Amino acid sequence: MASTTTAFEKARAEDRAALIGYLPAGFPSVDGSIAALRTMVEAGCDAIEIGLPYSDPVMDGPTIQAAAQQALDAGTRTRDVIDVVQAVAETGVPTLVMTYWNPVERYGVERWATDLAGAGGAGLITPDITPDHGGEWVEAADAHDLDKVFLVAPSSTDERIAMTAAASRGFVYAAAVMGVTGARDATSDLAGPLVQRVRATGDIPVAVGIGVSNGDQAAEVAGYADGVIVGSAFVRALLDHPGDEAAGLAALRALTEDLAGGVRRG
Amino acid sequence: MRYEADERGYFGETWGGRFMPEALVKALDELTVAWQDAMADADFVAEFERVLRDYAGTPSRLYHAERLSAQVGARVLLKREDLNHTGAHKIRNVMGQALLTKRMGKTRVIAETGAGQHGVASATAAAWFDLDCTVYMGAVDTRRQALNVARMQLLGAKVVPVESGSATLKDAINEALRDWVASVDHTAYLFGTAAGPHPFPSMVRDFCRGIGDEAREQCLEQYGVLPDAVAACVGGGSNAIGLFTAFLEDEGVEIHGFEPGGDGVETGRHAATIHAGEAGVLHGARTYVLQDEDGQTVESHSISAGLDYPGVGPQHSWLAASGRAHYTPITDTQAMDAMALLSRTEGIIPAIESAHAVAGALDVARRLGEEKGPDATVIINLSGRGDKDMGTAIEWFGLGDAEGEAEPVVATAPGEEA
Numbered sequence: 001m002a003s004t005t006t007a008f009e010k011a012r013a014e015d016r017a018a019l020i021g022y023l024p025a026g027f028p029s030v031d032g033s034i035a036a037l038r039t040m041v042e043a044g045c046d047a048i049e050i051g052l053p054y055s056d057p058v059m060d061g062p063t064i065q066a067a068a069q070q071a072l073d074a075g076t077r078t079r080d081v082i083d084v085v086q087a088v089a090e091t092g093v094p095t096l097v098m099t100y101w102n103p104v105e106r107y108g109v110e111r112w113a114t115d116l117a118g119a120g121g122a123g124l125i126t127p128d129i130t131p132d133h134g135g136e137w138v139e140a141a142d143a144h145d146l147d148k149v150f151l152v153a154p155s156s157t158d159e160r161i162a163m164t165a166a167a168s169r170g171f172v173y174a175a176a177v178m179g180v181t182g183a184r185d186a187t188s189d190l191a192g193p194l195v196q197r198v199r200a201t202g203d204i205p206v207a208v209g210i211g212v213s214n215g216d217q218a219a220e221v222a223g224y225a226d227g228v229i230v231g232s233a234f235v236r237a238l239l240d241h242p243g244d245e246a247a248g249l250a251a252l253r254a255l256t257e258d259l260a261g262g263v264r265r266g
Numbered sequence: 267m268r269y270e271a272d273e274r275g276y277f278g279e280t281w282g283g284r285f286m287p288e289a290l291v292k293a294l295d296e297l298t299v300a301w302q303d304a305m306a307d308a309d310f311v312a313e314f315e316r317v318l319r320d321y322a323g324t325p326s327r328l329y330h331a332e333r334l335s336a337q338v339g340a341r342v343l344l345k346r347e348d349l350n351h352t353g354a355h356k357i358r359n360v361m362g363q364a365l366l367t368k369r370m371g372k373t374r375v376i377a378e379t380g381a382g383q384h385g386v387a388s389a390t391a392a393a394w395f396d397l398d399c400t401v402y403m404g405a406v407d408t409r410r411q412a413l414n415v416a417r418m419q420l421l422g423a424k425v426v427p428v429e430s431g432s433a434t435l436k437d438a439i440n441e442a443l444r445d446w447v448a449s450v451d452h453t454a455y456l457f458g459t460a461a462g463p464h465p466f467p468s469m470v471r472d473f474c475r476g477i478g479d480e481a482r483e484q485c486l487e488q489y490g491v492l493p494d495a496v497a498a499c500v501g502g503g504s505n506a507i508g509l510f511t512a513f514l515e516d517e518g519v520e521i522h523g524f525e526p527g528g529d530g531v532e533t534g535r536h537a538a539t540i541h542a543g544e545a546g547v548l549h550g551a552r553t554y555v556l557q558d559e560d561g562q563t564v565e566s567h568s569i570s571a572g573l574d575y576p577g578v579g580p581q582h583s584w585l586a587a588s589g590r591a592h593y594t595p596i597t598d599t600q601a602m603d604a605m606a607l608l609s610r611t612e613g614i615i616p617a618i619e620s621a622h623a624v625a626g627a628l629d630v631a632r633r634l635g636e637e638k639g640p641d642a643t644v645i646i647n648l649s650g651r652g653d654k655d656m657g658t659a660i661e662w663f664g665l666g667d668a669e670g671e672a673e674p675v676v677a678t679a680p681g682e683e684a
């Protein structure tokens with residue numbers, strides 16, 4: 001699997017931003033999450049972010065936490081996440097895992113990197129690991145050519161943004177608001193300046209996450225960022241159709257197409 | 267051996283650290299600098315000591331429990347943190363953090379609480395320092411500690427029940443962290459125990475270390491010797507680290523932490539994190555964690571809401587791993603027996619948390635008494651009073667029926683025939 005960089009290069013060649021879609025593995029079931037993520041790929045996502053369901057997700061809002069808890073209650077295991085990665089990566093779209101650190105440490109950092117790379121995964125997004133406390137992961141990721149996607153926030157100092165951008169591979173995740181994940185009515189006015197501050201440090205792509213839920217918001221963010229990350233809105237599309245897989249997938253497809261249109265307008 | 271954390275917050279190079287979202291790093295860095303500056307500022311330290319003395323009521327007494335001592339054949343000393351304002355050691359930590367909050371110019375505090383002791387202490391500090399206060403509390407805990415919820419509300423705090431996860435302390439911490447991410451520019455997080463990301467484990471310890479500093483001085487002054495052992499209960503571990511710190515360099519002093527063994531470690535229903543947990547990352551620090559083979563946090567259990575936490579402060583993990591301190595589980599039954607024993611022999615109703623320390627320490631005292639004679643000395647940190655736990659005690663012992671008598675309870679030290 002190529003680095004997520006390939007998705008950004010493709011989008012840049014088309015003079016647009018990339019669309020990155022998120023769902024937790026195992027939600028609404030392991031097979032259901034594979035079907036949902038493949039639908040998102042078919043409908044226009046340029047890269048996929050697969051959440052590893054975790055019991056104590058500090059950065060997640062209620063929508064994603066509810067989905068992750070549903071996945072855990074249904075018995076989703078770390079090994080299942082690798083299987084979902086494999087099934088989605090087979091589409092050829094760069095596929096990352098977003099995970100809190102403890103499940104990786106418990107699985108074994110080297111074993112995790114080996115299995116993720118073996119499944120075709122592109123790398124990790126680590127919301128509770130910063131480069132200065134992530135030495136073990138940095139080493140394993142480098143050994144396996146996996147992307148290291150670290151976050152920056154509006155509160156980050158310029159020094160930390162430079163350090164984070166230098167340590168990242170694939171892209172830098174710009175958390176657009178000071179807050180947890182979740183769809184919001186208005187996009188953040190903190191995101192644009194944050195993207196500019198990352199850009200000032202080099203040419204690594206910058207994707208904006210947290211808060212985007214429709215095509216118009218995606219278009220707005222695409223006006224200044226290299227990528228638009230959407231999570232809670234996709235989760236919501238499935239949560240709104242419990243027990244009706246066909247309706248959930250149809251909603252996902254429609255949302256993806258709306259967002260994909262948005263990044264092309266931006 | 268180095269017991270302090272290094273500049274990145276690691277104890278013994280492994281335990282602690284800062285596994286936190288980038289959004290909070292600036293706030294944690296600012297807090298680290300502010301705390302270090304404050305502790306190096308004689309005026310701040312003097313003001314902190316004045317507040318504790320005049321308002322919280324420290325130094326707390328070091329009390330010789332003579333009847334208990336006679337039962338175990340050793341000198342048992344109780345560090346009476348239960349006599350502090352708000353009834354527990356927690357007031358030391360929150361007054362320190364609230365004073366720091368004022369110094370940093372912030373106007374709002376948030377806190378998490380399990381039993382409610384830290385919540386009540388935080389609401390108290392907020393009232394005294396004129397700060398807005400929101401307390402997150404697991405919904406399960408709001409039901410079993412309704413009196414403390416009312417106390418916090420009366421003190422002017424907003425209490426938010428947390429329904430997510432197991433709806434207990436760990437989930438209250440998650441929710442408080444989420445609040446903090448969104449409010450960090452004007453809000454301080456009064457962390458309730460010596461856990462979490464750097465600098466909280468070291469900062470909370472420093473605000474609580476008066477417990478041990480006082481006890482050490484009092485023991486030397488009153489008896490002319492250092493104790494042979496010190497003992498405290500360990501949930502997150504703030505009262506324990508507050509006691510232990512003064513004695514870490516005293517190699518002749520045994521250090522004992524007593525963890526909540528719940529129904530018994532072998533049943534799986536417990537919160538004995540060091541005894542039965544594995545190294546992992548929870549709430550921003552690498553420490554011992556009760557977790558399954560996938561690294562998912564396992565729900566903990568203790569009859570004491572204040573100890574019902576699947577993690578532990580990272581310095582305790584280091585003290586356990588290095589062998590300097592010993593950690594032993596105490597079951598719910600042992601703790602409740604010790605609660606009754608202390609009540610009936612000394613007229614002191616302890617918090618159930620503290621009763622864990624009493625239960626375990628009496629065994630230590632008995633052993634030391636046999637080895638060294640009746641002058642063998644054990645200091646038990648009586649971290650809180652039992653008023654808040656009367657509902658649990660009524661149910662456990664079948665109390666409250668004026669016509670009848672309570673079920674007989676163990677009136678001798680644990681391990682002896684009743």
